[in-house]
Amino acid sequence: MNSTHQASLGSICFYGAGSMAEAIVRGLIHKSVAAPKQISMLNRSNQERLTYLSQQYGVFTGNSEQDKNKYLTEASIIVLAMKPKDAKEALTELGPKLQEGQLIVSLIAGISISTLQQLLGTNAPIARSMPNTSSSIGLGATGLSFSEETTDDHVQQVLSMFQSVGIVSVIPEEQMDILTGVSGSGPAYIYYMIEAMIEAGIEGGLTPDQARNLTVQTVLGAASMMLETGEDPAKLRKDITSPNGSTQAALEVLADKDFTNTVKAAVHRCKERSFEMGQAVKEAL
Ligand SMILES: NC(=O)C1=CN([C@@H]2O[C@H](COP(=O)(O)OP(=O)(O)OC[C@H]3O[C@@H](n4cnc5c(N)ncnc54)[C@H](OP(=O)(O)O)[C@@H]3O)[C@@H](O)[C@H]2O)C=CC1
Numbered sequence: 649m650n651s652t653h654q655a656s657l658g659s660i661c662f663y664g665a666g667s668m669a670e671a672i673v674r675g676l677i678h679k680s681v682a683a684p685k686q687i688s689m690l691n692r693s694n695q696e697r698l699t700y701l702s703q704q705y706g707v708f709t710g711n712s713e714q715d716k717n718k719y720l721t722e723a724s725i726i727v728l729a730m731k732p733k734d735a736k737e738a739l740t741e742l743g744p745k746l747q748e749g750q751l752i753v754s755l756i757a758g759i760s761i762s763t764l765q766q767l768l769g770t771n772a773p774i775a776r777s778m779p780n781t782s783s784s785i786g787l788g789a790t791g792l793s794f795s796e797e798t799t800d801d802h803v804q805q806v807l808s809m810f811q812s813v814g815i816v817s818v819i820p821e822e823q824m825d826i827l828t829g830v831s832g833s834g835p836a837y838i839y840y841m842i843e844a845m846i847e848a849g850i851e852g853g854l855t856p857d858q859a860r861n862l863t864v865q866t867v868l869g870a871a872s873m874m875l876e877t878g879e880d881p882a883k884l885r886k887d888i889t890s891p892n893g894s895t896q897a898a899l900e901v902l903a904d905k906d907f908t909n910t911v912k913a914a915v916h917r918c919k920e921r922s923f924e925m926g927q928a929v930k931e932a933l
């Protein structure tokens with residue numbers, strides 16, 4: 649989805665200060681969509697992490713009761729950025745602190761809008777998102793669904809936030825688990841492939857630097873070819889594959905190991921796991 653409208657974001661409190669929160673904060677600041685002084689980041693106990701975040705990005709940080717009361721109360725947007733297993737404790741604590749008009753943006757995998765509202769004990773407006781870590785360099789891919797309590801202004805604010813760090817797809821909430829399987833966790837599959845290609849290059853005699861640089865440029869080039877040509881990936885693959893040539897030989901090894909079905913099974917297992925994580929929280933309500 650594209651939107652040229654840049655809604656004002658007000659103050660944003662990240663409740664959870666881990667890798668995904670940092671990826672988004674870095675993108676927001678880098679793209680000047682939010683100034684560091686608009687952003688606060690809270691965690692449970694890791695003080696070293698908060699020191700790093702405040703030094704690196706100039707954002708407010710904290711983990712005391714006083715900090716939580718201050719930043720969670722002041723924020724116009726609260727971003728839920730803790731792991732699913734920690735959501736019950738954190739949201740039960742957050743619910744009574746919520747102010748009228750505050751918008752909740754959840755990054756948490758698997759947990760539905762209705763479960764979030766039950767944990768909060770209120771029908772707060774919620775945007776459920778599934779971003780990925782490439783948001784930190786403005787190349788994220790984010791799925792978004794909105795609760796019926798959200799206003800047009802909320803929608804625009806959340807679109808501004810995530811469009812500043814990459815592309816956005818607004819989807820029905822029931823598709824969030826499969827989107828997690830494709831793009832939320834997707835970067836990890838690509839890194840896994842990259843790791844294997846680098847290892848093979850080194851085994852074959854390339855230096856680690858050569859293997860790394862050649863592999864990274866190959867992946868970047870392949871992704872850029874898709875974007876720039878708009879071609880089907882199967883067509884681009886066939887363009888490389890000379891009959892009875894070296895590429896064909898390599899692809900035959902992948903096909904023998906059931907490459908397509910293996911990747912598809914991984915995506916579907918991710919979808920299933922996302923659902924399971926949400927169910928575990930729902931069943932413990
Ligand atoms: N990493 C990824 O690629 C993606 C992650 N997500 C989702 O984002 C969420 C965060 O993931 P990620 O950043 O990887 O996780 P991390 O483990 O890196 O960070 C989790 C953060 O939550 C904090 N936290 C836990 N419990 C509380 C609490 N009660 N009060 C305040 N803070 C708390 C932790 O604090 P402390 O360290 O002090 O314990 C930590 O800062 C997850 O729900 C995940 O599903 C979504 C898309 C992609």
Ligand SMILES: O=C(O)[C@@H]1CCC=N1
Nearest residue numbers: 757780828832833834
């Ligand atoms: O592994 C996880 O649970 C999260 C969700 C998407 C990426 N990381």
